[in-house]
Amino acid sequence: MTDSNSEFAAVALAREASPDRVLTLNAGSASLTLRDDVLVVQARDLAKRNRARFCGVAIGALPTEITFPYYNILWASITPDRVLEIDYTTEKSKSKIRCERLQYSLGNAPTDAAQAWVETLLNNAYGQAQRRRRAKVLINPHAGPGGAVNMWEHDVRPIFEAARMILDVVVTTHGGEGDEICQALDINAYDVVVVCSGDGLAYEVFNGFGKRPDARSALQKVAIAHIPCGSGNAMSLNLNGSHHSGPSALAVVKGVRTSIDLMSITQGPRRMLSFLSQSVGIIAEADLATEHLRWLGSMRFDVGVVQRIFSKKVYPCDISLKIELENKSQVRAHYKRIRDGEQAPKDEGGRSTAEASLSTSDSRLEAGEGLPPLRFGTVNDKLPEDWETVSYDKLGSFYCGNMAWMAPNANFFSAACINDGLMDLITNDGDVPVLKYVDLMTSVESGKFFDNSLVSYRKVSAYRFTPRNQSDGYISIDGERIPFEPFQVEVHPGLGTVLSKSGRYEAAGPPHWENVV
Numbered sequence: 001m002t003d004s005n006s007e008f009a010a011v012a013l014a015r016e017a018s019p020d021r022v023l024t025l026n027a028g029s030a031s032l033t034l035r036d037d038v039l040v041v042q043a044r045d046l047a048k049r050n051r052a053r054f055c056g057v058a059i060g061a062l063p064t065e066i067t068f069p070y071y072n073i074l075w076a077s078i079t080p081d082r083v084l085e086i087d088y089t090t091e092k093s094k095s096k097i098r099c100e101r102l103q104y105s106l107g108n109a110p111t112d113a114a115q116a117w118v119e120t121l122l123n124n125a126y127g128q129a130q131r132r133r134r135a136k137v138l139i140n141p142h143a144g145p146g147g148a149v150n151m152w153e154h155d156v157r158p159i160f161e162a163a164r165m166i167l168d169v170v171v172t173t174h175g176g177e178g179d180e181i182c183q184a185l186d187i188n189a190y191d192v193v194v195v196c197s198g199d200g201l202a203y204e205v206f207n208g209f210g211k212r213p214d215a216r217s218a219l220q221k222v223a224i225a226h227i228p229c230g231s232g233n234a235m236s237l238n239l240n241g242s243h244h245s246g247p248s249a250l251a252v253v254k255g256v257r258t259s260i261d262l263m264s265i266t267q268g269p270r271r272m273l274s275f276l277s278q279s280v281g282i283i284a285e286a287d288l289a290t291e292h293l294r295w296l297g298s299m300r301f302d303v304g305v306v307q308r309i310f311s312k313k314v315y316p317c318d319i320s321l322k323i324e325l326e327n328k329s330q331v332r333a334h335y336k337r338i339r340d341g342e343q344a345p346k347d348e349g350g351r352s353t354a355e356a357s358l359s360t361s362d363s364r365l366e367a368g369e370g371l372p373p374l375r376f377g378t379v380n381d382k383l384p385e386d387w388e389t390v391s392y393d394k395l396g397s398f399y400c401g402n403m404a405w406m407a408p409n410a411n412f413f414s415a416a417c418i419n420d421g422l423m424d425l426i427t428n429d430g431d432v433p434v435l436k437y438v439d440l441m442t443s444v445e446s447g448k449f450f451d452n453s454l455v456s457y458r459k460v461s462a463y464r465f466t467p468r469n470q471s472d473g474y475i476s477i478d479g480e481r482i483p484f485e486p487f488q489v490e491v492h493p494g495l496g497t498v499l500s501k502s503g504r505y506e507a508a509g510p511p512h513w514e515n516v517v
C-alpha cells in the first residue's frame with residue numbers, strides 16, 4: 001500500500017532522541033522506531049489493518065503500535081520516486097509464512113537521512129548474515145511426494161526475491177545432475193547452492209564439489225543450504241530448525257556461514273563424501289528397502305522399522321573403531337563443553353575462537369587443492385593398530401551420524417555437534433525381545449533414546465565396517481544405497497560450509513546436558 005494521504009505524506013527524521021533510530025512521519029502522527037530487537041511502527045493505516053477482528057468485524061481499540069522482529073524483515077529501500085518500502089514475512093501458520101510490504105512516501109524529508117535509517121534497519125535485520133546472496137538453486141521435481149517445484153514457486157521464491165537475492169534456478173532432469181553442475185560451477189560467481197529436495201540432492205552437491213581439483217576451496221567458499229522438499233529433510237531440520245519450506249527459506253536468507261564436519265567413505269577403489277549418516281541394519285533397511293512405500297511420506301520409515309523388528313533380523317559383522325569418547329557421560333560432558341564454548345568471545349566475523357582457528361588452519365591449505373589426504377588410509381589398507389575391533393554375531397543396528405535429527409521426530413544423534421571433528425556412533429543388538437525393541441525405537445520420538453540402556457552411544461573419528469555371512473544387504477550413506485561390501489570412514493573437521501540459523505544444530509542436545517558439572 002502506498003500512503004498518499006497527506007497525514008502520512010511528509011516524512012521527517014525525529015532528531016531529538018536518537019537521530020538514526022526514529023523515522024517520523026508528519027511530525028509524529030506516524031513513526032517507525034528501531035528498537036533493540038524489533039521495528040516498531042505507529043501508523044494509523046497499519047493499526048487499522050491489524051485491529052482485532054471477530055467474524056470479520058473489527059473489535060476493541062486500534063493497537064497503538066505494531067512490531068516487526070528484525071528476523072522477519074527481508075529488505076528495505078527507497079525507490080527512485082522516494083517511497084520507503086519494507087518487505088517482511090508474516091506467519092500464517094506454523095508451516096506457512098508469506099511476504100508482505102509496507103510503503104510510505106518520503107514526502108519532503110531528506111533522502112540521505114532516510115537512507116541512513118534504512119541502512120541501520122538492514123544492519124539490524126541481517127546482523128552477521130550476508131545480504132543479497134548469489135544463489136544457484138537446484139530443484140529436484142521428484143523429491144519426496146513430488147511437490148518441490150510448487151513449493152519453490154509459492155513458498156520460497158517470493159521470500160528470496162523479496163530479500164533481493166540473485167537467483168540462478170535449475171530444475172534437475174536426471175539423477176546425478178546436481179553432482180555434474182557442482183563439479184563445473186564457477187565458485188566465484190555464487191555464495192550459496194540451495195537445494196530444494198530431500199537430503200539426496202545435498203549429498204550430490206557435496207560430492208560434486210568433492211570431485212573438483214579445487215575441492216577444498218569450493219567446499220569452503222560456496223555454502224550449501226537446504227529447502228526441505230523430500231520425506232526426511234534432515235539437513236533442513238538441523239540447520240534451519242524446520243521441515244517446512246517457507247520458514248526454511250527465511251532461515252536460509254538469514255542463515256550464517258558455518259563450518260561443518262564432513263566424512264570420507266572409501267569402498268573398493270571409490271572415495272565419496274558423506275555429510276549426514278551411514279547405516280547398516282534395521283535403519284538402513286527401513287529406509288532403503290521401503291522405496292515402494294514412498295507414497296506414505298515419512299511414515300514409510302516407521303513402517304519399515306516395525307516390519308523388521310518383528311522379523312528379528314540380525315546383521316553379523318566386524319566393526320573396527322577409532323574411539324574418542326567411549327560412553328554417554330563422556331559424550332554429554334563433551335557436548336556441554338562445546339555449547340559452553342559458544343558463549344566464548346567471538347571474532348569479527350561472529351565466529352567462536354574455536355571456529356576461527358579451525359578456518360585459519362583450513363585456509364593455510366593451498367587454494368586449488370583437492371580433498372584432504374586420508375589420515376587412516378582406505379578400506380583396502382591394513383587396519384591401524386590403535387583401532388578397537390569387535391565381532392558382532394547379532395548386531396541389530398549400526399548407525400553413525402553427523403547431524404542430530406534424521407527426520408521429523410527422529411533425533412537419533414542428540415549429542416551431534418556441527419564441527420567438533422567427531423562422528424556420533426549408535427549401535428544396538430538385534431536379539432532383543434520385540435516389546436523392548438518397539439520401546440527402544442519409540443524412545444527416539446519421546447527423547448529418551450540417548451539414555452536407553454540398550455543403546456551404545458560413542459564418538460569416533462574413524463571406523464571400518466565389514467559385513468559377515470550375508471550375500472547381500474543394505475548400506476546407506478546419507479540415504480543413498482552403496483554396494484554391500486566393507487567400507488571405511490573418517491571425519492574431516494570443518495571441511496564443508498553450510499548456512500545455519502544460529503551457527504550450530506537446532507536440536508536441544510542430549511537430555512540434561514546443562515546439569516553436567
Ligand SMILES: Nc1ncnc2c1ncn2[C@@H]1O[C@H](COP(=O)(O)OP(=O)(O)OP(=O)(O)O)[C@@H](O)[C@H]1O
Nearest residue numbers: 143144172173174175176197198199200230231232
Ligand atoms: N530430475 C530428477 N530425476 C530423477 N532423479 C533425480 C532428479 N533430480 C535428482 N534426482 C535424484 O533423486 C535422488 C533423491 O533425491 P532427494 O533426496 O532430493 O529426494 P528424496 O529421495 O525423495 O528425498 P528423501 O531423501 O527425503 O526421501 C537423488 O539421488 C538425486 O540424484
